[in-house]
Amino acid sequence: MNQQLDTAIRHSLAEHARNRLAAVLLVAFVPVWYVLIGAMIPHASTAFRLRSTGTTLAVDGHNLSLISAGLNTITIIAGFVVLTATRRAMAFDRRLVLSGYRPGALIAAKTVAAVAVALVISGYAALVLLAFWRPGGLGAIMLGFFLGAVTYATLGLLIGVLVRGDLEGFFLIIMIALLDTFLQDPVDNPLANKAVLEFFPAYAPTQVAAAGAFHDQILIAMIALSLAWTVVFAGLAFAVLRLRMPHSSRPQPGGPQPAGAG
């Protein structure tokens, strides 16, 4: 099992690393988005409600929009990277399972790879942010970015196993990520402080990042809420994936066995 898991993790990471379009998007799109948002949004005071504490903060709208822009880019890219890898490997994974690979090892490897993708993307987006703003709670922003990235990485996995075509998947990821992160920013959306937005996946990461940056606070409940989204998306994706995989079998030489092949 360990050998299967090790190999699957290494190959899953290699697959992600070869996604050149995602690398270009990450390197170029993140700073460009910060530049555009930075140029468009003035340093004006904006009311941001930390719903978890009930506090309404007067924050710099420009800086808050940079957080929102970061979340916007990393959710799209994380979702795209994992969706692409999931779509590309689906038939191949079936063949591996038919050959004796344990579905659990493949699924665990996908999880590890998705977390690694989220770490790299969120870390990079947080570091690039420093070129535009030196926030007090960089650690909390990184954490918020990671939570957003890992949530959308698992959403990419879920959409990847559900949709029939790549294009539908990409369209869904982009639309959901854009709407979700846009709605959380009170500079873009006057209704951003409404309670209904608590039920969106980017809500908790935005709260974690903003609380750290503007209120020097770590919101444990929001971290848990965000991880709950991740667990739900990942759980659903893995259930679908497991159902669609053939039953692994490795017939032993000498005795008749039900069919199973590689």
Next chain:
Amino acid sequence: MTALAARGIRKAYGRHSVLAGVDLEVTAGELVAVVGENGSGKSTLLRILAGDLGPDSGRITVRGRVGYCPQVTVLDEALTVAQHLRYFQVAYGIPSRRRAEELVGRLGCAGYHGQPVGTLSGGTRQKLSLILALMHDPAVLLLDEPYQGFDWETYLAFWDLTEELRTAGTATVVISHLVFEQERFDRICHLRSGRIAEEVTRHEPAA
């Protein structure tokens, strides 16, 4: 000795019946072709035999391990040839890639180890797909249109390999919509209206 036995295999997609009770038995060392027109259910039958698809009813028994080469080359474009070989070595649980490397050489894939599959030609991908089905020395080999895209040299190498496998006792089923060189097969099964409608057995010339 029977290596593969399928009894009463039925499969329908919605109301469209594809297989209506297929019986097929292949003995060790036998090379069998399953032929039929487009849409006659050949690939569905092979997928069921390989365990990739469940039949609606019927029973399949296999003696030993199976090697399956699907019609469409099912590979991961982002991974290299070497990574594919490693993945399947681990999947089959075999200690070495000696046999795989031998097949790589014989089918003219040497020199591609470090190349991502997405950059390979269609013929080279097909060769790799075949190697993945053969590298664990299966007792039962299921090949769906295996020589599509092969150049002449590889086509001949494929038949040499098949002949060796037959001698070694591998039961081989080859799916094809057309069968060239019918004399190479021990038996040719014609799939028609969801059943094996006709079987032609090669008779060895008297010594």
